[in-house]
Amino acid sequence: MHIDLDRHSGRTLTEQIRTAIIDRIQSGLLQEGEKLPSVRSFSSQLEVSQMTVFHAYELLELDGMIERVHGKGTFVRSQSARLPFQDQRSAKPSMDWQNRVADYLPRVQYWRMMMQTPLLDVAKLTMAALHDSLIPADWISRQLAHYAQEDHTLLTEYGPIQGDSKLREAVLPYFREKSINVTASEIMILNGSQQGIDLVASTFIGPGDCVVLEEPVYPCTIDVFRKRGATIYTVPIDDEGMCVDQLAALCDTRPPKLIYTNPTYQNPTGTVMSARRRAQLLELAQSYHSIILEDDATSDLYFGDPPPPPIKSLDKYGHVIYLKGISKMISPGCRIGFLIADGTFIARLIGAKGISDLGTPLITQKALLPFFMSSQLKKHLPFLREKLKQRRNLVLRTLHKLAPAGVNWSKPDGGLSIWVTLPATMNAEELHTYAMKEGISFLPGHVCFPVQQQYHHFRICFSYLDEPLLEQAVTTLCRVLREFVQSNRHSQQVISM
Amino acid sequence: MHIDLDRHSGRTLTEQIRTAIIDRIQSGLLQEGEKLPSVRSFSSQLEVSQMTVFHAYELLELDGMIERVHGKGTFVRSQSARLPFQDQRSAKPSMDWQNRVADYLPRVQYWRMMMQTPLLDVAKLTMAALHDSLIPADWISRQLAHYAQEDHTLLTEYGPIQGDSKLREAVLPYFREKSINVTASEIMILNGSQQGIDLVASTFIGPGDCVVLEEPVYPCTIDVFRKRGATIYTVPIDDEGMCVDQLAALCDTRPPKLIYTNPTYQNPTGTVMSARRRAQLLELAQSYHSIILEDDATSDLYFGDPPPPPIKSLDKYGHVIYLKGISKMISPGCRIGFLIADGTFIARLIGAKGISDLGTPLITQKALLPFFMSSQLKKHLPFLREKLKQRRNLVLRTLHKLAPAGVNWSKPDGGLSIWVTLPATMNAEELHTYAMKEGISFLPGHVCFPVQQQYHHFRICFSYLDEPLLEQAVTTLCRVLREFVQSNRHSQQVISM
Incomplete structure (x- = not known):
């Protein structure tokens, strides 16, 4: 079979071979069931690489024009079995090819x-x-309205990747009351705390890395670590929170790279991890060089005595990355969360945040600033x-x-x-x-x-x-x-x- | 330290290790004075011969990037003569264990x-x-102030993952003027268009997947695809934009899963891809079942004749994922971008957005809504x-x-x-x-x-x-x-x- 190849046309050789064969099939030059040349012989005849012919055949198979029969060769497909290549295109565009595009979303x-x-x-x-009535929307709105008119920088500037420095300063007293002694340089402002889980996972977790989750756990957490290809182990929860003795047993055989916990009014069970377990968990992380990702959305929402201080408050060697979302205690519309980490971790996570979205919007950060700066909280x-x-x-x-x-x-x-x-x-x-x-x-x-x-x-x-x-x-x-x-x-x- | 080695790229493993370490040093992930793994442990971790690592270290020493101290190990070279590195740390609890925690950030x-x-x-x-004077901050601020006081839902609700439906409706005329015939269901609202690049990469690109970038290209794009472990190929740019004939030659041997292009007033060169090249590029993507990621930040900023319509306007089979950021034409403070995709792609990307941050804040979306609904744009x-x-x-x-x-x-x-x-x-x-x-x-x-x-x-x-x-x-x-x-x-x- 002779094909004129134009090596200066801007069209690939693969594409030229593909269309030439489609032309021959559609015009009847190549008949149903006819055998095409082998990849090797055709490539030497056309003076192109075997890869080029192989790929042209692959595309033609996807087009439904030919079929490759193992051990026998490549044949023109019968018209009935053939996809109506041209007709399909003219009628309704087919996006079927998209279904063959693999993705990295095991679950959503x-x-x-x-x-x-x-x-x-x-x-x-x-x-x-x-509920609306539990959100200080009126106060925040008034401040936001005021701020928006007084200071246009919230519209004209990108703001730092790490987050607005004034807001990072303003939240320090709040964290210090939780016994977390932190400086503004160790805080990063997130687009909601879910982003924190995602950034930590995409920075530190890759295929096969061992991650421990509580069982049961907030579903979207599972999505994040599955997406990274982590090997997930679970540790059950009892009245005192994560069963740390079971975690210890697991660590002996599979030291986890990361342990995710939601120790205070855990979502979904509402359990509080005891102070004793918090200390034990941190000790395990120290022994096995594991990261603890402590997700704290609701520790401020206690109905009797306050819960034990966050695990982060006990952390000396930078094992705990702490997440504080404000959606469940102030306003979900702002989508603001805080991440606290030390040492090289905070720098690496700011790097990851830059890659991910260049930084959280200034508007939502400034909307919250007066709330933390005043006595409103x-x-x-x-x-x-x-x-x-x-x-x-x-x-x-x-x-x-x-x-x-x-x-x-x-x-x-x-x-x-x-x-x-x-x-x-x-x-x-x-x-x-x-x-x-x-x-x-x-x-x-x-x-x-x-x-x-x-x-x-x-x-x-x-x-x-x-x-x-x-x-x-x-x-x-x-x-x-x-x-x-x-x-x-x-x-x-x-x-x- | 994790390095993705591509054993089929045509580049030697020594060279890949060398450039990966240079990337990490230049982007600050590896700090001055930090100790590199020993030849023996690094070679077993990377599953390469000790000779390969030894050579890479030799080259890096010649590059002036590292120094080998006899009997102590290999260190990132310090720019100043003294090494206050250890002393500085000894005062504080040691977080050195963090340096042994591998991450997936080849460069930031x-x-x-x-x-x-x-x-x-x-x-x-x-x-x-x-510049501030070019941003309609006054108008948007006034509307936002008004909106914030009139409608508290922007503080009390999460809003849909895909983005506010009113804003997705409001931008349709704008996109139709660009000859992009789209419905609101095919639009997703991003936290800035950078997030779109990251979501597309984290959804479709994994280790070894072939990605084509223009050369030169916006630096943060490189960060994103490196982070995913992609094998990156480049195609140069001339006066008509990406040299599609060179891309075609590349496709024959390594069909790309994704081609990233910034066709209009390209960042950094300012080049415009010709209408002819746009059509050719799309044809190539169709032949090789590739995704085109079309990043359009500045097509509205023309000084004479308008540029050719976006590649997306020619797309029939869902090959093009189109990104429109508004930071460079309206306001960077809002951090709003739009992603347009069809078929199964849009659904998958919404799923990825949910995992990533549960959705863009309502406040920033509502801040822009009046601008698109009025004649202001x-x-x-x-x-x-x-x-x-x-x-x-x-x-x-x-x-x-x-x-x-x-x-x-x-x-x-x-x-x-x-x-x-x-x-x-x-x-x-x-x-x-x-x-x-x-x-x-x-x-x-x-x-x-x-x-x-x-x-x-x-x-x-x-x-x-x-x-x-x-x-x-x-x-x-x-x-x-x-x-x-x-x-x-x-x-x-x-x-x-």
Whole structure:
């Protein structure tokens, strides 16, 4: 088969061979079932590399024009089997090729969750966020409005990658009250604390690196470490938080590069890690040269005694990278989080932040600045704790009164959510289907298990709905629960008969 | 220390180790005085022979980058005579263990650049950003102040991962004027367009994937793809933009998974890719099932005829992922960018965005919304073009009048910057040292070369300084240039004698 190749046309040789063969097939010069020359003979005939011919054949196979039969050769495909190459293009453009483009997203559970509950008329017990009335939006808005008109630099400047230096200074007293002795140079401002998890993972974790997560854990954390190709191990949680003895056993065989923990009012279980366990965990990290990623979204939201100080407050040798999000205590709209790290870690993470987005917007940083510089935070937090405590009590009372026997739930001393456990044979995702029909959504617990999924838990949040709606939603949920438990018991009896 | 070695790249392993370590030292990830791994441990970690590491260290010593101290080990060379490194640390608890924690940041050149020029009294010809007077900060601030007080949802809600639906609707007419026929569902709102490059890379590119960059290219792009472990190939730029015939030749042997291009007023050269080349590039991507990442920051900033429509406007089969940043045309403080993609690509990228930061802040999105919904953009752009054209003319006039013979520069028809080329034997980084002493900074061009660095170019931006300061800075620069060229010529004569 002769093909005229033009070596100065700007079109690749592969492409010229490909179109020449398509032309010959479509014009009938090459017939169905006809055998094409071998890669070796064709390449020497055309005086091109074998790779060029090989690639042309590969493309022609994707085009559906030819097929390669192992051990026999390459043949023109029959017309019926052939994809309508030209016609397809003229009718509706096909983007099928995209499906063959590999990506590095093993799971995107968070996005999936968000897509599943966009319904407006559903009472979202799903949302681990604050109700409008609990957000000092009025105060912040007024300050922002003022700031925006007084100081245009928040629109005209990029701002430092590490974050606005005034805001980094302004938060120091807040962190010092948590016994974290830090300077502004060890703080980086994030576009929400989720970005902190992602930056730490993309800086330090790669394929096969060993990462330990609590079980259960906030689902989006799993997404991040899966995306990095980490080997994930899990350690269960009991009343004192992560079971550090089990972690110690794991460290002996697989020293983790990173241990992720959410020690205070853990999302989703609401558990608080004891002071003793915090110290033990840090000691383990020191022994095994592991990084601890301490995620603290809700330690300010306590309903009785304050929780133990953060693990970061005990850290001497730079093992702990500490994340503080403000979405769950001040405002989610700002998407601001703080990362604290020492030594070379902070420099490396600022480098990673530069690569990732050049820095957090100045506008959102400046929106929060007056809040931290004034006495507002100190006024806001006691108010917020009181309101959240009332809501927690409301939900606990309602569950106590109306939930069926066999269902258990956590009694958290702080945070935003309650973890409900069904009898082990029941499936909370199935329950969710029923609940949604009654206008209630919650978070089915299996998405919080990184390795071995458990299906009989779910999370409800008491922070997002207003109180009357919250009471109504939990009451309805209890009704659905009773019916669900009853019908499950009934069907089990049927099966066991 | 982690180094991605490509065993099929045609570059020796010794050379790959050498350049990886130079990258880390130059970007500040490896600090002065830091100890490198022993030959034996490094070779076993990298799975290469001890000879390979030994040679790399030998070359690095010749480069003046490291020094081997007999009986102690190999260290990053310190620039000053004394080594206060250890002493400094002994006061504080030792965080040395951190240096043994490998990371995945082969280079962080952008961060390094930003750290190098924080001086206040330097006229920054470096900054590819707009001067305050060119930013409609007053109008946007007033709207934002109004919005913040009227609608508290911008503080109380997370907003969708994909971005505010009203803003995605509001920008449709703007994109349609660029002949990009898009729906709101195919747009994602970013935290600045840099985030778009990072998301596309972290979604589609992994170790060894073949990525093509223009040469020279915006430095932070190199950081992103290096971080993903991509095998980077480069294609030079001529007057018509990327040399597509060279790309075609490359495709025959190494079909790229992704081709990054900045076709309009390219950063740093200011070049515009011709309409013919745009079509050819897309054809190549179609043939080889490659993704084109089209980065468009400045196509609105034309000084004469508008440039050809974006490559995205020609895209039928979803090959082009299009990025539009607004920092260089409206406001950098908002950190807003738009990503346009079709088919399964947009869904995958939204998933990646969720993992990365749960979504762009509502505040910054709402700050821009009125600007796109009103006639402001249409009023702002002609004003901005006229002002930038005046500045470009001012700089070209000054260069023409005062720059020494042998120095050449681009005459861009749009954008923010001019690319200056010295005689090939001269070093723009050396020139920069002199210029900084005279209070002038610019971007030394070698950071824009991903593989084989060229040292005789630099970039100056005419957008950031006010006009009198700009004229003064360029005048001073020309004086420094004359002295530099003269002393270089002189020393060359001395050598040749």
